Amino acid sequence: MEPFPVSLAVEDQLSEAVLKKILRFAKDRYLVSTCYNRGGFGYLKKNIAGFNNAAKGIPFIILTDLDNSECPPVLIREWLPYPKHCNLLFRIAVREVEAWLLADWNGFARYLGIVKKDVHLDVESIKNPKHLLIELAQKSRKRRLREAIVPGPKSDAKQGPDYNGALITFVNEFWDIKAAMGKSLSLKKTVKAVTDFKPVYRN
């Protein structure tokens, strides 16, 4: 089957890498036309009416973090109070896309070089996955990764100087989606939705 064009809208570079990896996992059904990525959920929320409208011409997949919202249906109702176009796929990572990375626990522990028993099995119940991920990286035996992901001792930055670079490399080269799907329901549902997505084309 010919791959079909799709546009993406995401919060940040890491989400973009994760979503693109999921698309490749879904048997390369898709050809990404444009990826809208200007940073943060505020940008997505502000423009979602536009993405919904543009979905009538080209299918759109949006990926955002649940963060502190109550649950995915509540967030969707809040962002999209009007009918969602059938070509718009709106997926939410519980609570953050970082949880999907942690969900492949074996792979992630090996990548960071940390002891596996630090595992937190129920990734969806982690309140702040990014925070946990940085804490874990602090224990990493690989200095290069530790320094990239964790903010320096005197820094007041929220993440290390090459947080995205280090994690995107993990996503692209090591992240085992199948294993991660077993630990994260929101990831499992997203992969299924992307695999089953049947956009309607009207010229």
Added chain:
Amino acid sequence: MIISSLILKNWRNFADISVEFGERVFFVGPNASGKSNLLDVFRFLRDIAKPGGGLQKAVEDRGGISKIRCLAARRYPDVEIEVQLAESSEEKPTWRYSIGIKQEARGHRRSILTYEKVWQNGNQILNRPDRDDNNDSARLTQTHLEQINANVNFRDISRFFESILYLHLVPQLLRYPEAFSGSAIPGDPFGRSFLERVARTPELTRKSRLKKIEAALRIAVPQLKQLTDVKDERGVPHLEAVYEHWRPRAGKQREDQFSDGTIRLIGLLWSLLEGESPLLLEEPELSLNAGIVSKIPALIYRIQRQKKRQIFISTHSYDLLSDKGVGGKEVVTLTPGVEGTSVMVASSIREVQDLLQGGVSVADAVLPRTTPPKVSQIELFK
């Protein structure tokens, strides 16, 4: 008068494009997509028309036909340019000017015209090669546009091209002119002799412009006051301003002490106030604070209300295009491909149109399209 449309064949990045323009045009595209090369077509026409210019020089200054010709070109080796000129975007074009250029196959390998055509209100008034050209092929090394004897019926076009202004002010050139000696680039595109240009302006006009610029500058650089032009003991022109600080008697500064941003802002404002002809601005956002950059489109609009001049801007700036007053019809996107760069008015792209209709700003709708598709692989740079 404005350039209302442009057709290019084999011009640098562009194998075959056709695009229409209004009074205000923003060119956006990834790096090396051809934004500057697109602006260069207007400078090329200016270089043909200006005194001391001409076709041979305009081509030579660009390194010959082989440098101009599109890399993606295969079968059609001729370079072709066609522009239409109209009084405004609401009116029908008055003029149409069209040339084809190729390189002589042997001998001096000069650039020669394959044709030169002019239409006025739809009637063709020039169609070369004509009988004279066929009798004397050397005639085809010059356009009629560059010859006062020959362009009498369409001198308006020649004057119009000649008046096109380009500015991509490089602060270091202005600050350290002696370090960049050597022959000047024709038309001074990078502002090395910007100060001389200011000094040559008649006094009343000059004072009034500097006053306006000072008022605008005061908002961006509040410490800077009393912008004037002075000449030093050797007669070299300078810009001077009072820079306020804690001492009661503030110190005077000259342009070599101004910041990059101040110099570029002065250059930008001056060029907006200068003349009535089309103005080509290359990345006016450089060195400027985001808050100031976001005001540039409105600034341009205000200038255009006073004088009907067309302004072309190449930009990468999100802030500049976030202005809600910028429409999708004013933005031209450049997309590189294996067959050369394609050029489209943003609002003619279905996806952009739908996004704009859904309330997304031009910046949010268009700029993500100009991100290189593999930009995430920069992570691999270790």
